Amino acid sequence: MRLRVKILILIIILVLVGLGFLSWLSPRIYAVPVLMYHSVNLMPKEGNRLQISQDTFDRQMRFLKEKKYNVVTLEEVARIILSGKSVPHKTVVITLDDGYRDNYYFAFPILKKYGLPATIFIIYNEIGRFDRLSWNEVYTMRDSGLITFGSHTLGPEPLVNIKSDDEVRRQIFLSKVKFQEKVGKPVDLFSYPEGKFNSRIKDLVKEAGYKAAVVTSPGKKYPNNDIFLLKRLRISSTAENLLVFWIQTSGFYTFIKEHRDKD
Numbered sequence: 001m002r003l004r005v006k007i008l009i010l011i012i013i014l015v016l017v018g019l020g021f022l023s024w025l026s027p028r029i030y031a032v033p034v035l036m037y038h039s040v041n042l043m044p045k046e047g048n049r050l051q052i053s054q055d056t057f058d059r060q061m062r063f064l065k066e067k068k069y070n071v072v073t074l075e076e077v078a079r080i081i082l083s084g085k086s087v088p089h090k091t092v093v094i095t096l097d098d099g100y101r102d103n104y105y106f107a108f109p110i111l112k113k114y115g116l117p118a119t120i121f122i123i124y125n126e127i128g129r130f131d132r133l134s135w136n137e138v139y140t141m142r143d144s145g146l147i148t149f150g151s152h153t154l155g156p157e158p159l160v161n162i163k164s165d166d167e168v169r170r171q172i173f174l175s176k177v178k179f180q181e182k183v184g185k186p187v188d189l190f191s192y193p194e195g196k197f198n199s200r201i202k203d204l205v206k207e208a209g210y211k212a213a214v215v216t217s218p219g220k221k222y223p224n225n226d227i228f229l230l231k232r233l234r235i236s237s238t239a240e241n242l243l244v245f246w247i248q249t250s251g252f253y254t255f256i257k258e259h260r261d262k263d
Helices: 002-025 054-066 074-082 102-114 135-144 165-183 199-207 242-248 253-260
Strands: 034-037 039-041 051-053 091-098 118-122 147-151 189-191 212-216 230-234
Touching (some): 039 054, 054 102, 074 147, 102 135, 135 147, 135 165
Parallel strands (some): 147 189
16 A cells, blocks of 8 residues: 555656646747536536536536646637736646537536536537437526537538538537527637537638637647647546546646547
């Protein structure tokens, strides 16, 4: 038991030294942690990387609150980047994709408990499906002042798989227009389905009038300060360990991940 404690202490020290070195090395490698969740459930299915337990989500949100992280909206991060200023360390953004109904029943109460803002990206045509948010649930979360909604297009098909340029344009533009009409507020944020994009799709997102967009694992050749390619970190069951979660929210995990993985 004592040996295990010593090993754990050594690991923590090495991580601290490593993160300190990264911080000293260059502020350019810092990327604001944009956390990506999907389903928050009471009993996640084993092996499902898109699900996380309500208990784990609660412990992670409590960690952010107690450790005094600056949890801000995606729009605020985009504004800071556009201003040319550096995003302050310990700044974190919370996002959820697809609009699962369990976001309302299990994630939303926890976000309210800790007063933490989040963005939920909705697949417009799936609203009202048995496992997706209803409009009444969307309205309740909207009125809380904590939840911002963004577009995840009309349907779930990755835009890179759609051959028709007109259809890609329709998915991007119409999802924004229709969603704005229903929620009565601007829909200024966009999430590329499955995080996949190309330069044409990115240009259409900008043309549609979105103010920022999020992507998944684009690779190290893309800068951290492109507000239409804001990099996200998928939070899976491995982050049940708060040491892992702490590393992921350090701001340097994106750099570590991109140099670990192949583009």
